[in-house]
Amino acid sequence: MADSLEDKSVGIVLAPRGSEEVEFTEPKSAVEDAGGSVDVLGIETGEVETVNGDLDPAGSYEIEKSFDEVTVEDYDGLVVPGGTVGADTLRGDDTAVEFVQDFFETEKPLAVICHGPWTLVEADVVDGRELTSYHSLETDIRNAGGNWVDEEVVVDEGLVTSRNPDDLEAFCDKVVEEIEEGEHEDRQTDDV
Structure with a gap:
């Protein structure tokens, strides 16, 4: 597995x-440990602060490229971490939502954890999909047409979802596996 993602490029938001x-550092390390390269993406470039448990300050990281500077074709996979405030901010930003929606339509692996599926709901890509998330998003996902299940990791045609940080080992394993497999041609939205 050390080089299973050699020549693969992954965006992490x-x-x-x-x-x-x-939910940012562990998938990033998993991709890099498997030989993949990672770009940290965001609404705009610069230093950002992460959190632990939604409330406690954690680390400071550099957003290397904004959504306006890249295209979905630049990446073989995309990871969207959770965090209540972070996920809420992303789902409220048109460029973030459009990037996630466009990426979903490429049929390339898209991995989202915890509160991150809010962005999927906003991008209108959960209808007919089986996925999981932090338990408080269950109603949002069901209202958007998704089939919410309570499992540590769910894969639906390259769409990888997990519930919370306790699921990171399974989530990271599936992220690497799905990116190694590549595009999932059966994944389409109802309006595509």
């Missing part, structure tokens, strides 16, 4: 503030 640190 950070919000301007409030992304859950381990």
Whole structure:
């Protein structure tokens, strides 16, 4: 597995503030440990602060590229961490939502954890999909047409979702596996 993602490029999204640190750092490390390269993406470039448990300050990280500077074609996979404030900020930003929606339509692996599926709901891509999230998003996902299940990791045609930081080991394993597999041609939105 050390080089299973050699020549693969992955974008990992950070919000301007409030992304859950381990949901960013662990998938990033998993991709890099598997030989992939990672770009940290966000609404705008610059330093951002992450959190632990939504409330406690964690680390400071650099957003290397804004959504306006890249295209979905630049990446073989995309990861969207959670964090209540971070996920809420991302779902309220048109460029973030459009990037996630466009990425979903490429049929490339898209991995989202915890509160991150709020962005999927806002991007209108959960209808007919089976996914999981932090338990408080269950109603949002069901109202958007998704089939919410309570499992540590769910994969639906390359869409990888997990509930919370306790699921990170399974989530990271599936992130690497799905990016290694590549595009999932059966994944389409109802309006595509």
